[in-house]
Amino acid sequence: MSGAAPASVTGKVLALLGAFDAAHRELTLSELARRSGLHLSTAQRRAAELVAAGALERGDDGRYRVGLWLWEVGSLAPRSSSLREVALPYLEDLYVVTRENVQLAVRDGTEVVFVERIAGRSAVPVLTRVGGRFALHATGVGLVLLAHAPTEVLDEVVASGLTRYADRTITDPEQLRRVLATVRRDGYAVSPGAVTDDAVSVAAPVVGHEGRVVAAISLVVSLADARPTALAPVVQTAARAISRAYAGSGLH
Numbered sequence: 001m002s003g004a005a006p007a008s009v010t011g012k013v014l015a016l017l018g019a020f021d022a023a024h025r026e027l028t029l030s031e032l033a034r035r036s037g038l039h040l041s042t043a044q045r046r047a048a049e050l051v052a053a054g055a056l057e058r059g060d061d062g063r064y065r066v067g068l069w070l071w072e073v074g075s076l077a078p079r080s081s082s083l084r085e086v087a088l089p090y091l092e093d094l095y096v097v098t099r100e101n102v103q104l105a106v107r108d109g110t111e112v113v114f115v116e117r118i119a120g121r122s123a124v125p126v127l128t129r130v131g132g133r134f135a136l137h138a139t140g141v142g143l144v145l146l147a148h149a150p151t152e153v154l155d156e157v158v159a160s161g162l163t164r165y166a167d168r169t170i171t172d173p174e175q176l177r178r179v180l181a182t183v184r185r186d187g188y189a190v191s192p193g194a195v196t197d198d199a200v201s202v203a204a205p206v207v208g209h210e211g212r213v214v215a216a217i218s219l220v221v222s223l224a225d226a227r228p229t230a231l232a233p234v235v236q237t238a239a240r241a242i243s244r245a246y247a248g249s250g251l252h
Helices: 009-018 029-036 040-053 068-074 078-098 140-147 151-159 173-186 228-248
Strands: 056-058 064-066 101-108 111-118 133-135 189-192 199-207 213-222
Touching: 009 029, 009 040, 029 040, 040 056, 078 101, 078 111, 078 213, 078 228, 101 140, 111 140, 140 151, 140 173, 140 189, 140 199, 140 213, 151 173, 189 228, 199 228, 213 228
Parallel strands: none
Antiparallel strands: 056 064, 101 111, 101 213, 111 133, 189 199, 199 213
């Protein structure tokens, strides 16, 4: 959602699609126009074109929602689809062994994007979802990805402010730098009570071509029952298995 109305047709279409997010999955025409920054008549014309193409759907109630065709196109993104296909068998094994929440994520700029998640039926609730984004500094996978990101990424994360999500979220830049150094040294990250007060994330890197960290996996478990040092080798073993399979697949 942007303040200034985009000038080009492509910009207007992207603004309409960008009006949707996890909290706004269905929008009326007026909401779509307001959130995209477009005039009502423009939003109506472009939305009709998107509906005709299958990128949007319009329900009997007149509300617009993301169309199946757009999901099909999005699922072809190589960083999510190819990586997910390689990693899924190992994520499933990790879930079978632990019966806890298992997550796979990549970095996009200064955010984490979750590309797969297996939720334990009796596991601690989590706020993440497939396709969802979160701050790098507040998640186990984010700490792993940030620890192996270029220095300018960390500088940008710090400059934009370290938002507090729970009591133990890291909000001090120097503490964050120390934690990232520990992550690089130990080969895994532990993030206790950083997103919700009752959960801890244990994460490890997935390494691709030429030793580059391309993703991270994690277990999210109850903080009350957690034994991070016992969980870390299990997560690292799964991450190494995914790394070998990913490198052997020829994907970069």
